[in-house]
Each structure stands twice: as structure tokens, then as C-alpha cells.
Amino acid sequence: MVGIDAQNKNILDRKFICSDCSLVLRDPVQLSACGHRLCHSCFLNRNQTLITCSQCQIQTPSDQILIDRAFNNEMQTLSIICSYCNWTDTLQNYEEHLQQLHSNPICQYCSQQFNSIDQFNQHKASQCQNILIECLLKDFGCHQQIVCSELSNHYRSEQHQHSIANILQQMKSQLKDSVMTSNRMDTDSDYTLNQLEEVEKTMNMFRSGGEILEEDVKQLSSELAEHENKLRNLTENISQMKLSIEEETALLEGMKQNLDILNQDLVLLEEKMNDMQCTSYDGTFVWKIRHVQEIMSE
Numbered sequence: 552m553v554g555i556d557a558q559n560k561n562i563l564d565r566k567f568i569c570s571d572c573s574l575v576l577r578d579p580v581q582l583s584a585c586g587h588r589l590c591h592s593c594f595l596n597r598n599q600t601l602i603t604c605s606q607c608q609i610q611t612p613s614d615q616i617l618i619d620r621a622f623n624n625e626m627q628t629l630s631i632i633c634s635y636c637n638w639t640d641t642l643q644n645y646e647e648h649l650q651q652l653h654s655n656p657i658c659q660y661c662s663q664q665f666n667s668i669d670q671f672n673q674h675k676a677s678q679c680q681n682i683l684i685e686c687l688l689k690d691f692g693c694h695q696q697i698v699c700s701e702l703s704n705h706y707r708s709e710q711h712q713h714s715i716a717n718i719l720q721q722m723k724s725q726l727k728d729s730v731m732t733s734n735r736m737d738t739d740s741d742y743t744l745n746q747l748e749e750v751e752k753t754m755n756m757f758r759s760g761g762e763i764l765e766e767d768v769k770q771l772s773s774e775l776a777e778h779e780n781k782l783r784n785l786t787e788n789i790s791q792m793k794l795s796i797e798e799e800t801a802l803l804e805g806m807k808q809n810l811d812i813l814n815q816d817l818v819l820l821e822e823k824m825n826d827m828q829c830t831s832y833d834g835t836f837v838w839k840i841r842h843v844q845e846i847m848s849e
């Protein structure tokens with residue numbers, strides 16, 4: 552289970568939004584060390600003895616985290632716009648509305664249907680590959696929304712690299728400004744400026760490295776295509792050879808059958824010959840006398 556989705560979640564006060572699932576808090580728990588809140592289920596999902604707040608990085612031992620009932624009560628009067636229709640009412644009536652009207656939601660990105668809002672929310676939070684998301688650098692040049700499964704491609708894109716370069720540029724000029732206004736070059740900002748320049752150099756190296764990699768990939772894929780072609784030709788040759796072998800085998804089979812028939816005929820003929828040697832056709836027996844010479848000489 553994750554938080555509660557709503558059309559107006561992005562315009563609500565940030566304190567009502569879970570920093571783990573980015574939805575409206577469901578059964579909020581408070582991190583005692585920093586005061587920020589999570590959904591109870593998102594806290595359980597962490598399954599850690601020390602919970603690091605994703606808003607401020609301060610750690611709270613998990614046995615010091617309790618359900619914040621007072622805050623939960625305060626939230627019930629929040630005005631909510633249903634995420635599936637234009638129903639608008641307070642949070643306390645939202646669950647009932649969802650149960651009554653949207654018990655089998657369909658994902659608008661991948662058309663999969665779900666048996667409960669909760670399953671659907673989990674799907675949207677982590678499983679849907681078609682969902683549109685925003686790049687973390689949307690304020691620095693990556694404006695358009697990106698299909699979730701394309702995100703790693705986006706990170707390698709020219710546009711995203713450009714956004715990173717933008718950030719570095721901005722950080723550098725801000726730092727220079729602050730140095731100018733404070734009118735002294737302390738060692739700290741000097742160091743930071745150097746670091747930034749290092750990062751910029753590394754970035755440029757990565758960029759040219761990326762271009763070389765892309766070239767390599769292109770070459771490899773053309774080689775692959777060539778090999779695939781050869782393989783296809785070979786496969787065709789093999790199947791042709793197989794066909795002609797089959798034809799020859801059939802031919803041989805036919806010849807063998809003919810030979811068998813001929814052999815049978817021969818046997819029959821032989822038998823007939825033998826019969827004929829013993830039979831006379833004019834009514835008298837013909838005696839066949841073997842070894843005539845031996846008999847005569849006796």
C-alpha cells in the first residue's frame with residue numbers, strides 16, 4: 552500500500568505529501584528527529600532500523616517512529632479532487648467515493664486493469680513502464696515528460712547532458728557572484744570553484760567518451776548486420792542442400808524399389824527356367840542326365 556492519489560496533490564502544502572511515494576500521506580508517521588512525515592506503509596516498506604528522511608537526510612531510529620493521529624485528523628478536512636473524475640470533497644469522504652465509483656481502475660498509460668485502487672497506485676508508483684515522468688533536471692532544460700522505460704536513454708541524451716552543463720554553469724556564476732560581493736577570495740570558495748571546474752572537465756570528458764562509444768556501437772551494429780546477412784545466406788544454402796539431398800534420397804529409394812522388383816522378376820524367371828527344364832510340351836518327359844561323361848566312361 553502507498554499514499555493516496557489525487558488530482559490536486561501537487562498544489563497541496565508539501566507537508567501533506569509523503570516524500571517516499573509522492574502521494575497524499577496515508578496514516579502518517581512522524582520522524583521524531585526532524586519532524587517530517589511518511590505514510591505508515593512507506594515507513595514499513597523501508598524495513599530498516601534507522602530511517603533516513605528523504606527530505607533532509609536526518610536519521611531517526613525506527614522504534615522512535617509513531618503514527619501521528621493528530622496530524623491524520625487535521626488532514627481529514629483537506630479538500631481533494633478525485634484522481635479519476637472531477638469529484639471534489641474532503642479527504643475523509645474520498646475513500647468511500649473511490650470504493651463506490653472506481654473499484655476497478657484502468658491505467659491510462661498501459662491500459663492494464665486492477666482490482667483495487669491500492670494495486671493500481673502500486674503499479675503507478677513502481678511497475679508501469681509506460682507512465683510519463685519528469686526528469687529531475689526539468690528546471691534546467693529537460694522540460695518534456697519522458698516515458699519511464701526511456702529514462703536511461705534520456706540520461707544519455709544530448710539534452711540531458713546540456714542540462715547538467717547548465718547547472719554547472721549556474722553554480723559557477725553564483726559562486727563567482729558571491730565571491731565578488733563578499734569582496735574577498737577565501738580559500739573555501741576558491742577550492743569549490745576549482746572543484747566545479749574539475750567536474751566540468753570530467754563532464755566534457757564523459758561527453759566525448761559518450762560520442763566515441765556511440766561511434767563504436769554504430770560500427771558494431773553494422774558488423775552485426777553483415778554477420779547476420781552471411782548467416783542468413785548460409786542458412787539458405789544449407790536448406791537448399793537439404794532439399795537436394797532429400798530429392799536424391801527419394802530417387803535412390805525409387806531405384807532400389809525398381810531393383811527389388813527386377814530381382815523378384817529374376818527369381819521368378821529362374822524358377823520358370825527350372826520348371827521348363829523338367830517339363831516337355833509335347834506330352835513326353837525329357838530326362839535330364841547329369842554327368843554324362845562320367846557315366847559313359849564307366
Ligand SMILES: [Zn+2]
Nearest residue numbers: 569572590593
Ligand atoms: Zn508514502
Ligand SMILES: [Zn+2]
Nearest residue numbers: 585587604607
Ligand atoms: Zn526530515
Ligand SMILES: [Zn+2]
Nearest residue numbers: 633635636638
Ligand atoms: Zn472519482
Ligand SMILES: [Zn+2]
Nearest residue numbers: 658660661679
Ligand atoms: Zn500502467
Ligand SMILES: [Zn+2]
Nearest residue numbers: 686688693711
Ligand atoms: Zn534530463
